[in-house]
Amino acid sequence: MFENLSERLSGVFDKLTKQGALSEDDVKTALREVRVALLEADVSLPVARDFVKAVQDKATGQQVTKSVTPGQQVVKIVHDELKHVLAGDNEDPGELKIDNPPAPILMVGLQGSGKTTTTAKLALRLSQKSGKRVLMASLDTNRPAAMEQLAILGKQIGVDTLPIVKGEDPVAIAKRAKQQATLGGYDVYMLDTAGRLHIDEELIAQAAAVRDVANPRETLLVVDGLTGQDAVNVAENFDREIGVTGVVLTRMDGDGRGGAALSMRAVTGKPIKFVGLGEKMDALETFEPDRIAGRILGMGDIVALVEKAQETIEAEQAERMMKRFQKGQFNMNDLKMQLEQMIKMGGMEGLMGMMPGMKKMAAKAEEAGLDDRILKQQIALIQSMTKKERANPQLLQASRKKRIAKGAGMEVSDLNKLLKMQRQMGDMMKKMGKMGKGGMLKQAMR
Numbered sequence: 001m002f003e004n005l006s007e008r009l010s011g012v013f014d015k016l017t018k019q020g021a022l023s024e025d026d027v028k029t030a031l032r033e034v035r036v037a038l039l040e041a042d043v044s045l046p047v048a049r050d051f052v053k054a055v056q057d058k059a060t061g062q063q064v065t066k067s068v069t070p071g072q073q074v075v076k077i078v079h080d081e082l083k084h085v086l087a088g089d090n091e092d093p094g095e096l097k098i099d100n101p102p103a104p105i106l107m108v109g110l111q112g113s114g115k116t117t118t119t120a121k122l123a124l125r126l127s128q129k130s131g132k133r134v135l136m137a138s139l140d141t142n143r144p145a146a147m148e149q150l151a152i153l154g155k156q157i158g159v160d161t162l163p164i165v166k167g168e169d170p171v172a173i174a175k176r177a178k179q180q181a182t183l184g185g186y187d188v189y190m191l192d193t194a195g196r197l198h199i200d201e202e203l204i205a206q207a208a209a210v211r212d213v214a215n216p217r218e219t220l221l222v223v224d225g226l227t228g229q230d231a232v233n234v235a236e237n238f239d240r241e242i243g244v245t246g247v248v249l250t251r252m253d254g255d256g257r258g259g260a261a262l263s264m265r266a267v268t269g270k271p272i273k274f275v276g277l278g279e280k281m282d283a284l285e286t287f288e289p290d291r292i293a294g295r296i297l298g299m300g301d302i303v304a305l306v307e308k309a310q311e312t313i314e315a316e317q318a319e320r321m322m323k324r325f326q327k328g329q330f331n332m333n334d335l336k337m338q339l340e341q342m343i344k345m346g347g348m349e350g351l352m353g354m355m356p357g358m359k360k361m362a363a364k365a366e367e368a369g370l371d372d373r374i375l376k377q378q379i380a381l382i383q384s385m386t387k388k389e390r391a392n393p394q395l396l397q398a399s400r401k402k403r404i405a406k407g408a409g410m411e412v413s414d415l416n417k418l419l420k421m422q423r424q425m426g427d428m429m430k431k432m433g434k435m436g437k438g439g440m441l442k443q444a445m446r
C-alpha cells in the first residue's frame with residue numbers, strides 16, 4: 001500500500017534534503033508537489049489543502065537546528081503531519097472495547113467490501129492473539145451463500161459459528177447469538193450483517209434494528225480501500241445512519257495510492273483500526289499511524305536524526321538558561337518565555353498545580369488574578385519594550401515606562417507590577433538553580 005504516493009514524495013524530498021540552504025520558494029515548490037502527490041493519491045481536496053498548510057506553518061515557525069539540513073527538518077514536519085492526519089489524537093491502534101463478556105461486535109459494510117472475510121480474520125486474530133473465545137453469526141438472510149461462507153471460514157480457522165436456522169430474521173439471529181454467547185461462555189460475539197451494493201433504506205433499517213437489540217461495544221465498518229474517495233463517502237453515510245466506532249480498510253494490498261486511508265480520519269473523525277492486506281485469513285494488520293507514516297515517507301533515518309538533534313538542542317538550551325538563571329540573570333525575554341509557557345500549560349494554576357508543593361501557590365496566583373488574560377497583557381507590555389530594554393530591564397525609568405505602558409494600552413502601575421514579578425521570578429529561578437546543583441542536599445544536611 002501507498003507505493004505510488006511514497007515514490008512521489010521521496011522524489012520531492014530527495015531533492016530537498018540534499019540542498020544545504022532552503023529558500024522560502026524551495027519549500028513552497030516542494031509543498032506544491034506534495035499537494036499534487038496527495039491529490040493523485042485520491043486524498044480529498046480539503047484534507048490535502050489543510051495538510052500542506054499545516055506543514056507550511058510549521059516549517060515557517062521552525063527554529064533552524066544546526067546539525068540537520070532544513071530539508072531534513074521539513075521531512076520531519078511532513079512525517080509528523082502524516083501521522084496526525086492518519087491518527088488524529090489517536091487511541092491505541094487496533095484496540096477494541098471488548099471487556100464485559102460476551103461483548104458484541106457489529107460488522108457493517110457494503111456487499112463485496114470484504115465484510116465476511118474480515119469478520120473471520122478478526123475472529124481469528126482475537127482468538128489467537130488475545131486468547132478470546134469468539135462466536136460468529138451471519139445475519140445475511142438474503143444470501144444463504146453468505147451464511148454458508150461464514151460457516152466454512154469458521155471451520156477453517158477453528159472459530160465457532162452460530163448454527164443456521166432457516167427463515168429466521170436478522171434481529172432474531174442477533175438475539176440468539178447473544179443467548180448462545182452468554183450460555184456458552186464466549187468473550188466476544190461477532191454479528192456479520194447483510195451488505196448491499198449501495199446504501200439503501202432497507203439496509204440501514206436492518207442494521208439499525210440489529211444494533212438496537214445487540215447494543216454493540218464496537219461497530220466496525222468494512223470498506224474497500226481501492227475505492228478511494230468513495231470509501232470515505234460510504235463511511236460518512238454509515239456513520240451518520242448507524243454510528244460506527246472504527247473502520248477496516250480492505251484490499252490495501254492492491255492500493256498503491258492510499259487516499260482513503262489518508263482522508264478517512266480527517267473527514268469522518270473515525271479511526272481506521274485495521275487494514276486488510278490479502279485474501280488469506282492472516283492478512284489483517286492493525287493500523288499503526290506512526291509506522292504507516294514512516295512507510296509512506298520511507299525516510300525513517302532522517303526523521304530519527306532530526307528528532308535526536310531537536311532533543312539535543314532543547315537540552316542545550318535548557319542548560320544554558322539554567323546557567324544564566326543561577327547567576328541571577330533573568331531578563332524580560334526570559335520572563336516572556338515563561339509567561340508563554342504558562343499559557344501553553346494551562347495558565348499559572350495549571351503549571352504550579354503540576355509541581356509538588358506548589359498547589360498552595362497556585363491558589364494564591366489565582367487569587368492575584370494571574371489568569372490567561374493577565375498573562376497576555378504582561379506579554380503585550382514586554383512586546384512594547386525595545387530589544388535593549390528587554391535585555392536590561394533596569395534601564396526602565398519614568399519616561400520609558402510611560403511609553404511602554406502606553407504602547408501596550410496599559411498603565412505604568414501595571415508595568416511596575418510586571419517589573420516586580422520579573423525581579424521575584426529572577427530570585428526564585430536563582431534559588432531553584434542552586435538547588436539543582438545539589439544545593440538542596442547540602443541544605444538538608446545542615
Ligand code: GDP
Nearest residue numbers: 111112113114115116117250251276277278279
Ligand atoms: P462481503 O460481501 O463484504 O462479505 O465480501 P467478502 O468477505 O465475501 O469478500 C469479497 C472478496 O474480497 C473475497 O474474494 C475476498 O477474498 C476478497 N477480500 C476481502 N478482503 C480482502 C483484502 O484485504 N485483500 C484482497 N486482495 N482481497 C480481499
